[in-house]
Amino acid sequence: MIPQSTDDIGNLAEIFSSFQGEGPLIGNKQVFVRTAGCNLRCSYCDTPRFRREVKFCGVEDPSASGVFRQVDNPVTLSWAMERILVLWSIGTHSVSITGGEPLCQPEFAEALAMGCAAEGLPVYFETNGFSRSRFSRLIDWIDFAAVDIKLPSHRACPPGEWGRLVENELACIEGASRAGVVTIAKTVVLDCTSIEEIERLCPRLEGLEVTLVLQPASGTERPGPEKLILLHQAASEHLGEVVVIPQSHKMMGVL
Numbered sequence: 001m002i003p004q005s006t007d008d009i010g011n012l013a014e015i016f017s018s019f020q021g022e023g024p025l026i027g028n029k030q031v032f033v034r035t036a037g038c039n040l041r042c043s044y045c046d047t048p049r050f051r052r053e054v055k056f057c058g059v060e061d062p063s064a065s066g067v068f069r070q071v072d073n074p075v076t077l078s079w080a081m082e083r084i085l086v087l088w089s090i091g092t093h094s095v096s097i098t099g100g101e102p103l104c105q106p107e108f109a110e111a112l113a114m115g116c117a118a119e120g121l122p123v124y125f126e127t128n129g130f131s132r133s134r135f136s137r138l139i140d141w142i143d144f145a146a147v148d149i150k151l152p153s154h155r156a157c158p159p160g161e162w163g164r165l166v167e168n169e170l171a172c173i174e175g176a177s178r179a180g181v182v183t184i185a186k187t188v189v190l191d192c193t194s195i196e197e198i199e200r201l202c203p204r205l206e207g208l209e210v211t212l213v214l215q216p217a218s219g220t221e222r223p224g225p226e227k228l229i230l231l232h233q234a235a236s237e238h239l240g241e242v243v244v245i246p247q248s249h250k251m252m253g254v255l
Helices: 077-087 106-118 132-136 159-178 195-205 225-236
Strands: 012-019 029-035 056-060 068-072 094-098 123-127 144-148 182-189 211-216 242-244
Touching: 012 077, 029 077, 029 106, 077 106, 094 106, 106 123, 132 159, 144 159, 159 182, 159 195, 182 195, 182 225, 195 211, 195 225, 211 225, 225 242
Parallel strands: 012 056, 029 094, 094 123, 123 144, 144 182, 182 211, 211 242
Antiparallel strands: 012 029, 056 068
């Protein structure tokens, strides 16, 4: 059947069932829908193969098997929803729409969120928040928003574009919080991340219902414990909910 609208088709990287490995919902079982394509180039990216659109979507089949079959892209919304419902099982917390960067495909991301909401499935939306206007279209359909805040040390974009990027990210966080969406602001902490970067950021989050996650990078860019303590203290001067949580899915050996 030929799709009637571009809202109905998207380029997906993966659909699978696993456990949330980052942030305060760590350990909750989710169905993950990973979009392909991203507009940023973060130094610590752990899915660089999905920075561009891909020819095939890997679909876990059967659920919880870790076995994937390849499906041609683009895929239709109805097909994606069928796979989500097949992978959904008892104990599943929510559907994580992640990337790549879902806001690079705003119509399809919104259609996915609406489709999940129509089925009564809570939506956990993960984004770098580069566009407040695109994000605002989804607020009514999501239950949890996890917005990455990119620091200058992340080298996610050219220096001249960073100011506009972070303003959009902060606007997404504020919009989600004001709308009553459970809001998580996450920033990856590198060995080279400075206290000044955190001190400039945190006053912008004061007064919002938001959890700030300081996520230490892994590998050669991993910060030491003393730096984590200092960064946590700097953030806590302004915010009541600051936590340090590493990526746990790598420790668990799951996607």
